[in-house]
Amino acid sequence: MITGHQSWSFKSKPVILGSSAVGGPFEAKGAIKEDFDILHQDIWVGQDSFEKAEKKMLEEACQLAIKKSNIKKDRIQFFVSGDLMNQITTSSFTARTLGIPYFGVFGACSSSMEGLALASLMVESKAAQYVISGTSSHNGSAEKQFRYPTEYGSQKPPTAQWTVTGAGAAVIGHEGQGPRVTSATIGKVIDMGISDPFNMGAAMAPAAVDTIEAHFRDFNIEPSYYDVIATGDLGKVGHKIASNLFEEHGFKMPSNIFTDCGKIIYEEDQPVFAGGSGCGCSAVVTYGHFLKRMLKGELKRILIVATGALMSPMSYQQKESIPSVAHAVSIEM
Amino acid sequence: MITGHQSWSFKSKPVILGSSAVGGPFEAKGAIKEDFDILHQDIWVGQDSFEKAEKKMLEEACQLAIKKSNIKKDRIQFFVSGDLMNQITTSSFTARTLGIPYFGVFGACSSSMEGLALASLMVESKAAQYVISGTSSHNGSAEKQFRYPTEYGSQKPPTAQWTVTGAGAAVIGHEGQGPRVTSATIGKVIDMGISDPFNMGAAMAPAAVDTIEAHFRDFNIEPSYYDVIATGDLGKVGHKIASNLFEEHGFKMPSNIFTDCGKIIYEEDQPVFAGGSGCGCSAVVTYGHFLKRMLKGELKRILIVATGALMSPMSYQQKESIPSVAHAVSIEM
Known part of the structure; x- marks a missing residue:
């Protein structure tokens, strides 16, 4: 499987059996709004904190990816997930909801592909038949944690970026149709x-x-x-x-x-x-x-x-x- | 490799080629003090913050495990590490020092075996010849972050636990002598x-x-x-x-x-x-x-x-x- 020094070539080509994208109100006005499965007009997603809103979105993304994969949840062996919150609580609380054996990962915004790489490795090496990988971020929870309270309305330079309110997940399997x-x-x-x-x-x-x-x-x-x-x-x-x-x-x-x-x-x-x-x-x-x-x-x-x-x-x-x-x-x- | 629903059986039995344990002053008075490779009498480890002290210990643990494994650092393909700090900065900063392709993981205090399981999976599946896995915690950095400023001297109930100041690492390989x-x-x-x-x-x-x-x-x-x-x-x-x-x-x-x-x-x-x-x-x-x-x-x-x-x-x-x-x-x- 090793190719070169830091790469893996997946000979069995693990399949993405189902994937999902959930977004918030700002993403609903964005350039790829048609590509989301769920778009929330409410930045709170009906919850009483930004952190719970983010968790709710990751739960939705995982549940939807599982549904689209047509694989029963109890056949999915591992959940690989990470996020930006301190101690990746969004992922861990979602793992509690899903009840699937859990690998928490952290690579900040690289967590999406760190998770997909590990999930694919597990399927490729027959360490699992099905794995779900997900990640999320929320503009409100990230601003609170990494910047200033949003109520301050503090100014930003043009090099700053806007944290996406969104969650995505993919179910990876050893065979089936899909990318x-x-x-x-x-x-x-x-x-x-x-x-x-x-x-x-x-x-x-x-x-x-x-x-x-x-x-x-x-x-x-x-x-x-x-x-x-x-x-x-x-x-x-x-x-x-x-x-x-x-x-x-x-x-x-x-x-x-x-x-x-x-x-x-x-x-x-x-x-x-x-x-x-x-x-x-x-x-x-x-x-x-x-x-x-x-x-x-x-x-x-x-x-x-x-x-x-x-x-x-x-x-x-x-x-x-x-x-x-x-x-x-x-x-x- | 799958055994049962949530377990892996490693047929090739990846070898722990070298491992290390670094501790602080409190551990130097502990019941297993003889088993540490390095014991620091200075809780600051000569650094100007608890966070830097923790990073220094994880760096030492990794360098020592590599030395004991007799594997050249540039042959070690991946570093799998996690810790308790927000955004696992101890691990990420150590990854910067090591210069080895890096998987950040987070499972709080379960990170040690999450990392060892993933490192062993990589070796077992021939996704790597050598992988290093490590983790750390520091009483001062954890108290600051999870509890109160240490200067407060706040009381604790008898159910509380004492965060270990220590770091451990292991180099896993496909063949050789060792557990x-x-x-x-x-x-x-x-x-x-x-x-x-x-x-x-x-x-x-x-x-x-x-x-x-x-x-x-x-x-x-x-x-x-x-x-x-x-x-x-x-x-x-x-x-x-x-x-x-x-x-x-x-x-x-x-x-x-x-x-x-x-x-x-x-x-x-x-x-x-x-x-x-x-x-x-x-x-x-x-x-x-x-x-x-x-x-x-x-x-x-x-x-x-x-x-x-x-x-x-x-x-x-x-x-x-x-x-x-x-x-x-x-x-x-």
């Missing part, structure tokens, strides 16, 4: 010294570039192998930096296939600064938008490179820089 | 409604019992198969509750083999309330104490059942109960 997970490249932690949490795109871009270059080195293929190569949530600022880094390295990345989930999710006229971010960003764009395009026959091969800024509010206060990581997973029809 | 990982049972999240963070033993005991019973159901063996069955950090209170639960369920658990890492690590006269806790607790007791006893020939088969309380300071403030999980890994000579 297939064909490989994964696991990222190293890269830190170029950026310490501004309002410029996470810049902090994460070098990690994305490192993982993408490792992917193509490990598999000895060209970027044009894919119809789309999408980073997780670099946003406009980070996307430009990543493009420039490829150029500097002499790595030919065609601009027509290289994109970013944080650039795709919202409309140009939505006030989202440099674009979307959060674990939910790459999850809903992948499990909603891209997989639907694959099922329609518009895309055949995609590489999702989820990016994570591995800081905490305390590491920022203690003047640490922002270590970043990116995990790539390829999905093919 | 072997033979199976793993992954836990479900169990929540019996306990909401008191000063009684985590009571919150976690039902999860430990659930995973242990699942392990013996899945493998159809008797507890006497093992020389030791040790939970992670139930402490005295949780250990008693777990023993009572086995009795209620009619599950025969011999009291001479059933123990708890949180009961083992400190001396009776140390003021640790109900015993040790924290990710570092099961890690140092397993990678220090138990593995050394195995290498001496005193133990042949052990089952480590690391337990995790999946709460956050905020979930407690929001009056949530404490969901808990336990992951079991068996190690045999």
Whole structure:
């Protein structure tokens, strides 16, 4: 299964049997609103805290992915999930609801593809027949935790990103119909010294570039192998930096296939600064938008490179820089 | 590899090629002080914050485990690690230092065996030749984050536990000399409604019992198969509750083999309330104490059942109960 130094090639091509995307009111006005399964007009999702709202959305995403997979819940052996909340409580509380043996993961916004890579490894290696992987983020719960109380209405610079209110999940199985997970490249932690949490795109871009270059080195293929190569949530600022880094390295990345989930999710006229971010960003764009395009026959091969800024509010206060990581997973029809 | 519903049987028996245990000043006075590789007399480990001290200890544990394994660092393909800090910054910052492709995990104090199970899966399935798994906790950083500023000197009830200052790591490989990982049972999240963070033993005991019973159901063996069955950090209170639960369920658990890492690590006269806790607790007791006893020939088969309380300071403030999980890994000579 090992290919190169940090990649896995999945010979059995685990199948995504069902996937789901749940979004909030801001996502309901976004550029890919048609691709969501559930869109909430209420940012509280009928709950009395942002944290409970986020949990409710991840529960919905998991239940819907299971329903669409046509696999009975008690046949799904493991739940692999992570999120941005301290001690990933959204995932753990959802695991309690689901009652499925649980692996908590954390890679900040890279958790979506960390989870999908591990779920695929389990299916590929026959460590499980069916695994569900999910992740979520909520603008309100993330703002509260990582920034200021939202009531402050504090200003942000244009490099800031808008945390997606959304949850996505996928059920992976050893056989059946659907898009297939064909490989994964696991990222190293890269830190170029950026310490501004309002410029996470810049902090994460070098990690994305490192993982993408490792992917193509490990598999000895060209970027044009894919119809789309999408980073997780670099946003406009980070996307430009990543493009420039490829150029500097002499790595030919065609601009027509290289994109970013944080650039795709919202409309140009939505006030989202440099674009979307959060674990939910790459999850809903992948499990909603891209997989639907694959099922329609518009895309055949995609590489999702989820990016994570591995800081905490305390590491920022203690003047640490922002270590970043990116995990790539390829999905093919 | 699947055995039963939530267990893996590792046919290739991945080998623990090197392991390490690093402790702090309180552990240096404990009952297993002889089993540590490094003991720091300075709770700050020469750093200017508890968070940096914890990171320093995890770095030391990883570097030492790699050295003892006799495997060159650049041949180790993945680092699997988790800890108690918000956004598991200890692990992510250590991953930056190591430069090894990184899987962040979170299962609170169950992270030690979650990581070892995943690392063993990777080696078993030939997804890697060598993987390092580690975890840590620090009394000062955990108290700051989960309780009150230590300067308050706030009182605690006798059910409270003492977070271990320690880090442990293990290098797992496909062949070589050493104790072997033979199976793993992954836990479900169990929540019996306990909401008191000063009684985590009571919150976690039902999860430990659930995973242990699942392990013996899945493998159809008797507890006497093992020389030791040790939970992670139930402490005295949780250990008693777990023993009572086995009795209620009619599950025969011999009291001479059933123990708890949180009961083992400190001396009776140390003021640790109900015993040790924290990710570092099961890690140092397993990678220090138990593995050394195995290498001496005193133990042949052990089952480590690391337990995790999946709460956050905020979930407690929001009056949530404490969901808990336990992951079991068996190690045999």
